[in-house]
Amino acid sequence: xxxxxxxxxxxxxxxKEDLITLIRLGPDESRLLFETAWKAKQASVGxxxxxxxxxxxxxxxxxxxxxxxxxxxxxxxxxYRLTDLEVIEAANYAYxxxxxxxxxxxxxxxxxxxxxxxxxxLWEINRLTNHALHITLSLGEQNEKTYRRWFEAGAHxxxxxxxxxxxxLYRKLHPSDYRHVYERRLEALQTLRSIGYxxxxxxxxxxxFQTTEDLANDLLFFHTVDIDMxxxxxxxxxxxxxxxxxxxxxLPLRERLELSLKMVAILRILMxxxxxxxxxxxxxxxxxxxxxxxxxxxxxMMPNLTxxxxxxxxxLYNDKPGIxxxxxxxxxxxxxxxxxxxxxxxxxxxxxxxxxxxxTKEEGRRTRDEGRGR
Ligand code: SAM
Ligand code: SF4
Numbered sequence: 001x002x003x004x005x006x007x008x009x010x011x012x013x014x015x016k017e018d019l020i021t022l023i024r025l026g027p028d029e030s031r032l033l034f035e036t037a038w039k040a041k042q043a044s045v046g047x048x049x050x051x052x053x054x055x056x057x058x059x060x061x062x063x064x065x066x067x068x069x070x071x072x073x074x075x076x077x078x079x080y081r082l083t084d085l086e087v088i089e090a091a092n093y094a095y096x097x098x099x100x101x102x103x104x105x106x107x108x109x110x111x112x113x114x115x116x117x118x119x120x121x122l123w124e125i126n127r128l129t130n131h132a133l134h135i136t137l138s139l140g141e142q143n144e145k146t147y148r149r150w151f152e153a154g155a156h157x158x159x160x161x162x163x164x165x166x167x168x169l170y171r172k173l174h175p176s177d178y179r180h181v182y183e184r185r186l187e188a189l190q191t192l193r194s195i196g197y198x199x200x201x202x203x204x205x206x207x208x209f210q211t212t213e214d215l216a217n218d219l220l221f222f223h224t225v226d227i228d229m230x231x232x233x234x235x236x237x238x239x240x241x242x243x244x245x246x247x248x249x250x251l252p253l254r255e256r257l258e259l260s261l262k263m264v265a266i267l268r269i270l271m272x273x274x275x276x277x278x279x280x281x282x283x284x285x286x287x288x289x290x291x292x293x294x295x296x297x298x299x300x301m302m303p304n305l306t307x308x309x310x311x312x313x314x315x316l317y318n319d320k321p322g323i324x325x326x327x328x329x330x331x332x333x334x335x336x337x338x339x340x341x342x343x344x345x346x347x348x349x350x351x352x353x354x355x356x357x358x359x360t361k362e363e364g365r366r367t368r369d370e371g372r373g374r
Pocket of ligand 1: 107238
C-alpha cells in the first residue's frame with residue numbers, strides 16, 4: 001500500500017515510489033497535487049508567464065526519429081529553410097512586441113552552411129535588437145565546437161529533449177545507427193551545460209512501450225542533471241511515421257494530456273525554480289491545454305512566429321493547431337486566455353530560468369548578461 005497523497009506531498013524529498021503514486025493519481029485525488037504545485041509555483045517563480053517567439057527555421061532533417069512527421073524519410077512535405085530576412089522579420093516582431101525571448105528550432109543539420117547561417121543570424125538579431133531578446137536554440141545534436149560558436153555569437157539557452165530517460169525505450173523510438181545514439185544525446189546535454197548555456201531538456205509522455213516507472217525516472221533524471229528548463233508534453237501520432245504501426249497500443253489522447261499535466265505539476269514541486277513550458281502538443285489535444293498547463297505549474301509559452309506559408313510543412317504530428325493563424329491573431333487569443341487564468345505576461349523581460357541564475361551565482365560564474373541591466 002502506498003502512502004496517502006497528503007503525506008507524500010508534504011515530503012521534502014520525493015522518491016521514485018512517491019512519484020509513481022503521484023503520476024497514477026485519478027482525477028479527484030490529483031486536485032490536491034495541482035493545488036500543491038500551484039502554491040510551489042507562486043512561492044518560487046510567481047504568476048508571470050514568459051513568451052518565447054517560436055521560429056521554425058527549417059524542416060530539413062538528417063535524422064529519422066520514428067515518431068516525428070518531418071523525419072528525413074517522410075517525402076510528403078516540401079522541404080524549406082527560412083531566408084535570413086524571414087528570420088530577422090520574425091525576431092523583429094518579437095522585439096516590437098516586447099516578447100523578451102525567441103526560440104529558433106529546426107530539423108537537425110550540421111552542414112557548414114547551416115552552422116554559419118545560424119551564427120550569422122545570432123549576431124544580427126542581437127545587433128538589430130540591441131540585446132533586447134534572449135535567444136534559445138533547439139537545433140539538435142552538434143559537436144562542442146559548434147555549440148561554442150553559437151554561444152559566442154550570442155545564443156543564451158539550448159533546448160535538447162532527451163525524449164525518454166530510458167535508453168532501451170530510446171532505442172525503440174529511433175533507428176539503430178550512429179545518428180541516433182542515446183549516450184551521444186546525453187553527452188551533448190552535458191556539453192551545453194559546461195559551455196554556459198541555460199540548458200533545457202524534456203520528454204514525450206504517453207509513448208508506446210513507456211511505463212509509469214519510466215515517467216518517474218524522467219522526473220528524477222531532470223533533477224539529477226540539475227536542468228534549468230523543461231519542455232515536455234504528450235506524444236501525438238503522425239500517420240506517416242513508423243511508430244504509427246503501434247497505434248493499437250496508444251493511450252487515448254485525453255489520458256496522454258492528463259498524464260502530461262500531472263508530470264508538469266510534480267516537476268514544479270520537485271524543481272520549484274526551473275522554467276517549464278506549456279507545450280503546443282497539449283493544445284492539440286485540448287484547445288485549453290496550454291492554459292491548463294499554466295495552472296498545473298508551467299510558466300513559459302511559445303507563440304508561433306513562423307511565416308504562415310511554412311507552417312503546413314512543419315507538422316511533427318497530426319492536427320497540430322494554429323497552422324492557419326497569423327502571428328497577430330494567435331498572440332491576441334493567447335494573451336486573453338492567459339489573463340483569464342489569473343496570470344500576467346512578462347512583457348519586456350527575458351524570463352531567464354531562476355534556477356540557472358541561482359546555480360551560476362552559487363558556482364561563482366558570471367552569466368553572459370551581467371552588467372547589461374535587465
Ligand atoms: N530536431 C531537433 C531535435 O530533435 O532536438 C529540434 C526539433 S524537434 C521537431 C523538437 C521536438 O519535437 C523533439 O525533441 C520531440 O520531442 C518533439 N516531437 C517530435 N515528434 C513528436 C510527436 N509526434 N509528438 C510530440 N512531440 C514530438
Ligand atoms: Fe529530426 Fe528532431 Fe524530428 Fe528527430 S525529432 S526527426 S531530429 S526534427
